[in-house]
Amino acid sequence: MPKDGNEQEEGKQSSLVDKIQQLGQSTVPTAPDSNIHVLSIIGQVEGHIQLPPQNKTTKYEHLLPQLIAIEQNPKIEGLIILLNTVGGDVEAGLALSEMIASLSKPTVSIILGGGHSIGVPIAVATNYTYVVPSATMTIHPIRLNGLVIGVPQTFEYMDKMQERVIQFVTTHSNISEEKFKSLMFEKGNLTRDIGTNVVGADAVEYGLIDAVGGVKEAMETLNKMIDDRKESGGVVQ
Template sequence: MDKDMEKKAQPQEDQSSSSSSLVQKIQSLGQTNVPQAPDSNIHVLSIVGQIEGHIQLPPQNKTTKYEHLLPQLIAIEQNPKIEGLIILLNTVGGDVEAGLALSEMISSMSKPTVSIVLGGGHSIGVPIATSANYSFIVPTATMTIHPVRLTGLVIGVPQTFEYLDKMQDRVINFVVSHSNIKEEKFKDLMFAKGNLTRDIGTNVVGNDAVDYGLIDAVGGVKDAMEKINELIENTKGSQQEVIQ
């Protein structure tokens, strides 16, 4: 145990040596970094693999842990140098409550947020994609919309179905209230038969997601950067009006 502690302490020791190298740079070059120059005013949050919630998943799963992301979102909200947030999504879904927690956090941020769905934004990735102020999907990306199912111990009582149904309603309500899709349309996609080989539901591809109103526009990095800069300008403009 003591050995572990020593090993963990090593990286921190290195911190002091790197700060002294920074001092050396200042002394030899006569300058330090211009404030804000290396800092990006737009931060990037990538949500990849499984969204890990209450239970730690086995190590072969690539996961995004929500307990890592929630403090980062608060830090972004608090830091005055950060003006916008881009969310990169390539996820196969995961824990419902962790996904909804992330979605609510992103949607309740005061700073402009833009999401890009790359590759796949399946299942619980759908509410996360719609939680941003503006959402993009690349033409090749897909989003699988399917009913919420139980994993693990299932007790075959009517209450189980009701619980599942309520859980599903939370997802549906979030998506419907944060995108332009109609509730009936989303439910149609969710319970469609014959689209998926082993399940009911729909695999929505890039352009279709925009046609259904689920995602705001088809586009990639360039479009997202333009949009976030536009949103940042808008918020700056509105803040100035308030001051006057």
């Protein structure tokens, strides 16, 4: 039996609510309204362990298929990533970072509020990065939550994972490995902890982020990158 106009409209609204609840956004890459897609990474990056319902989270298993859809959709010519995250699961964050870095289309990230911990490699995974003046980035050594087996292999595993983070960040930004490690192991900057809290302009000065700016600057840069890519035959400059 065919649906009338009201039932169809209710169905569309219900579908939209489901998308917002599941993905945190009103549109998905399969039907973009423009040639630029916006991806938000908000709260804590949830990985292999489900976090309590009161936590604001971004589930990495929701983002991975979206990134594939963005890569495959010919109508999407560029991607903007909005970051306001406290960090989260290290392996999930690195997986997202590698996926973003491997996209063939131009990408720009904007750090709003905070891009802490594993949010740092996610931020620098794009072709160009912006940070708003008031935003901060916390750089610190890797930590483990839950049961930790106190054997040499555990510490070796953590050391190797930390090295993966350091190598990714220094490869995808202009900060030197020596400077990044000095920020990571700084004492006294964070109360009763090791690490550094870097504010907007300082992140640019250190070479971690490309420039201070927001939506306007990000859109201008991304549109220029899209135009350059078309002129160069599909190669991201």
